[in-house]
Amino acid sequence: MAEIPQQIERLRDLVDDWSAFTEALHRPLPTDLRWNPFAVTRERFEEMLAHQGLKWTRMPASPDLYRVEGLTGPGLTWAFHMGWYQPQGFTSTLPPIILDPKPGSNVLDLCASPGGKTSQLSAQMMGHGVLVANDINYNRISILAANVERLGVPNVLICSYRGQNFPERFRFDHVLVDAPCTGEGTFRVEAGRYREDDPDARGFMSRTQLGILGKALRVVRPGGTVLYSTCTYAPEEDEAVVAKVIEESEVGVEIVELPEDLPGSPGIDTWEGRTFPRELSRTRRFWPHHTNSWGFYCALLCRLS
Amino acid sequence: MLSCAGSAELRAVQEVLVERFGVPARVMEEWMIFSTGSVLWGLRDAGDLDAALGALRIERTGLPLLRRVGERWKPTTVALQVLGPHVSKSLVELTREELDQLLSEAALRGTREGVDQGYVALSGPDGVVGCGLYLDPRAEEGKEEGLLCSQFPKARWKGFSRYLQEEH
Numbered sequence: 001m002a003e004i005p006q007q008i009e010r011l012r013d014l015v016d017d018w019s020a021f022t023e024a025l026h027r028p029l030p031t032d033l034r035w036n037p038f039a040v041t042r043e044r045f046e047e048m049l050a051h052q053g054l055k056w057t058r059m060p061a062s063p064d065l066y067r068v069e070g071l072t073g074p075g076l077t078w079a080f081h082m083g084w085y086q087p088q089g090f091t092s093t094l095p096p097i098i099l100d101p102k103p104g105s106n107v108l109d110l111c112a113s114p115g116g117k118t119s120q121l122s123a124q125m126m127g128h129g130v131l132v133a134n135d136i137n138y139n140r141i142s143i144l145a146a147n148v149e150r151l152g153v154p155n156v157l158i159c160s161y162r163g164q165n166f167p168e169r170f171r172f173d174h175v176l177v178d179a180p181c182t183g184e185g186t187f188r189v190e191a192g193r194y195r196e197d198d199p200d201a202r203g204f205m206s207r208t209q210l211g212i213l214g215k216a217l218r219v220v221r222p223g224g225t226v227l228y229s230t231c232t233y234a235p236e237e238d239e240a241v242v243a244k245v246i247e248e249s250e251v252g253v254e255i256v257e258l259p260e261d262l263p264g265s266p267g268i269d270t271w272e273g274r275t276f277p278r279e280l281s282r283t284r285r286f287w288p289h290h291t292n293s294w295g296f297y298c299a300l301l302c303r304l305s
Numbered sequence: 306m307l308s309c310a311g312s313a314e315l316r317a318v319q320e321v322l323v324e325r326f327g328v329p330a331r332v333m334e335e336w337m338i339f340s341t342g343s344v345l346w347g348l349r350d351a352g353d354l355d356a357a358l359g360a361l362r363i364e365r366t367g368l369p370l371l372r373r374v375g376e377r378w379k380p381t382t383v384a385l386q387v388l389g390p391h392v393s394k395s396l397v398e399l400t401r402e403e404l405d406q407l408l409s410e411a412a413l414r415g416t417r418e419g420v421d422q423g424y425v426a427l428s429g430p431d432g433v434v435g436c437g438l439y440l441d442p443r444a445e446e447g448k449e450e451g452l453l454c455s456q457f458p459k460a461r462w463k464g465f466s467r468y469l470q471e472e473h
Contacts, residue, residue, distance in 0.1 A: 038387070044431065082434075083386075104352055130351050132361065145365050152387045154336075154349035157357060158365040169360035170353075 007184055011233050014268055020289040026189045030292055031071050032090050034116070035064045037123050038152040039083040048079055061262055062093040064123070083151045088116040091185075091286045091296035092231075095178055096120040098258060098300055099227040103128040105173040110163050110216055113140035115147035117178055122153045134159040134166060164211035171221040177228045179209045179241075185231035185288075185295025202236045209241045217249055217303055225256065226301045231294050233285070235271040238297040242267075242283060243276045252304030255279045263290040267299070307346075307363055310338035314345055317378045321371055326380070326426060327394030338370070345371040345378070377424075382435040382458055385426045389433030395420060397437060397453065398428045407437070407455050416442055416451040424456070 004022055015021045035045050049056050049068065059065040067090070074080060074087040096117050101107045103126045112118045112133035122131050133148070133156050135141055141160050148156050161167070163177075182201050209230070216226045230237050246253045267283030269276050283299035310318070318338055322328045336347040337354060348354065348367030370384040385392065397417055399407065404427070407413045417425075422441035426433045436456040442448040 040431070106353055106357070128350050128352070130353050130357050132357065141364060149368060149383050152368065152383055154347070154368060154387065155351055156367065157348070157351075157361070157363050159361055160364050161362075167360055167362075170357050 004189070005187065007182075008187060008233070014233070014235075014285075015287065016265060017289060021287060024287075024289040024292065025187065027292070029089065029188060029294070031068045031074055032059075032088060032093075032293070033066045033068055033071075033074060033085040034062075034088045034093055034120060035066060036083055036085055036119065036151050037064070038119075038127065038154070045079075045084055048084065059090055062090055062097060064120075065090055065093050081150070086116050086119055086147070086151060088120070090293035091291055092116060092294060093120060094262070094286065094296065095176055095227050095229040095298055096124060098262075098298055099174050099176055099225060101125050101129070101174045106130045106132075106171070108132045108134065108166075108172040108175045108216075108219060110134050110166065110175060110177050110212060111136075111179060112158075113137065113144040115144040115151075115153075117176060118144065118156060119147065119151045119153045121176065122155055125155065127154045129155060130157065131155050132157045132159055132172075134161055134163065136160065136162050164208075164215050166215050166219060168215075168218050170219070171224070172219055173221060173224045175216040175220045175224070175226045177209075177213050177216045177226060179205075179212055179228065179230050179237075181205050181209070181230035181232040181237050182234055183231055184233045185286075185297075187295075202234050205232075205234075206236050206241055209237055210244055213241060213245045214249065217245065217251055217253060217301065220303050222251070222303055222305055224303055226303070228299045228301065230297050232297065233295050235268060238285070238299075239267045239269075239271065239276050239280045239283065240274065242299045242301070243280060246277070246301075254302045254304055255282045256300040256302050257282045258284050258298065258300060262286075265290075267297075307339055307341055307366060310340045310345060314338060314340050317371060318345060318347075321378050321380060321424075322384070322388065325395050325421075325423065326385075326388070326392045327396075328388050328391045332388070332391050336367075336370075339366050343373040344369050347384070379424055379456070380426075380436050382456075385433050385436055389426065389428075392426045392428075392433055395423065395425045395439075396428055396433070397425045397439065401430060404429050404434070407453065408457070411455050413453040414450055415453070417453065420451075425453070427455075 055069045056066045109118045113135040118133045264286040266281040286296040339346040346367045347370040369381045371378040422444040425437045425439045427437045438454040440452040
């Protein structure tokens with residue numbers, strides 16, 4: 001077996017089945033497609049998959065997601081160009097599902113590009129309500145806008161603020177912070193996405209994440225919810241960020257229990273000599289050997305005051 | 306620079322989408338229209354939109370509905386796709402073979418009864434797929450038959466051509 005990088009190896013004590021975990025890292029990722037209700041009916045979408053001779057399975061925790069066998073280059077098909085689906089990993093669909101915005105609500109996607117989760121949020125809102133998609137990088141805004149147009153998403157306002165500096169003059173019911181991170185959860189041995197362990201990068205990322213998540217808690221209305229997610233296993237960017245933000249927050253914050261039927265394991269309470277509040281066990285770590293998808297972390301926070 | 310559409314631009318939306326394509330006015334009332342000069346953008350039913358617009362610097366909004374081409378406003382592909390179920394006029398229904406030919410040759414000869422000269426919505430086996438331009442012989446002196454020209458974005462041609470080959 002090829003070597004597992006150090007930044008993954010150091011997680012050994014956090015993983016329930018190390019052998020299954022590392023075996024999962026050696027498997028290629030499956031192709032997951034999220035049906036786009038703005039472009040085509042579910043029946044017609046399934047008919048298309050069947051007509052193309054593709055086998056698919058539905059994912060119970062993500063009802064609009066189809067795990068498709070035998071499809072290579074999902075971004076090259078006609079159905080992609082027609083906006084019938086968005087290629088989106090299973091765990092990447094979970095943050096919007098957990099946030100669960102309803103039609104008519106005011107929602108902010110604070111780190112929105114390339115727009116997969118933005119379009120999913122809009123679909124959950126059935127295209128009704130204010131959906132603000134923000135990204136600091138102006139070039140990535142073009143990708144976001146192109147995906148919004150391809151998918152026919154009708155209720156998106158696009159902004160380009162630095163997340164930490166997002167204006168506080170408008171209050172949202174829900175905020176999604178799919179934070180920039182070191183991306184350890186995207187590591188697969190065969191994909192060759194090995195990155196040297198860089199503690200400085202984790203430090204930089206965690207400072208950025210703290211600023212963005214802190215801002216999210218200030219722009220959400222009292223009683224509103226913030227979903228914090230990363231695609232990294234690094235506790236410095238996951239539980240440690242959530243614990244620190246709650247500790248320093250000027251507003252009351254509560255960690256919300258996640259649905260029991262989600263795969264994965266509870267957030268951890270200790271790491272390298274640090275102890276986190278017990279409530280962090282209400283957050284969730286999604287491992288590739290549980291989901292056959294990207295590694296992800298999710299925490300749902302409710303602003304109390 | 307994004308701004309709320311003025312009366313002339315709202316009139317363009319009325320003339321193109323409601324009067325030419327037959328989209329019911331009540332459907333368009335669900336859309337708020339913005340302008341960046343050469344493009345009119347539509348944002349659907351956005352609740353607290355006014356408050357959001359007053360508080361945020363918006364770079365882009367909603368979907369491009371109409372694009373200015375010379376003196377005319379042309380409907381975008383995405384506008385016709387999204388509003389497709391409501392389009393009842395200037396609609397040209399094509400068979401798979403006709404769509405295939407239109408894509409490969411960029412134009413189809415033949416007079417379309419009941420269709421006026423100008424932009425049309427092209428409808429295929431799965432509903433409205435995009436925009437065409439119909440040149441009517443009654444409006445073109447010396448012409449004996451009509452001509453239907455594709456207005457598909459070139460980047461989407463290849464993908465759509467595969468759709469016709471693989472799906473039907």
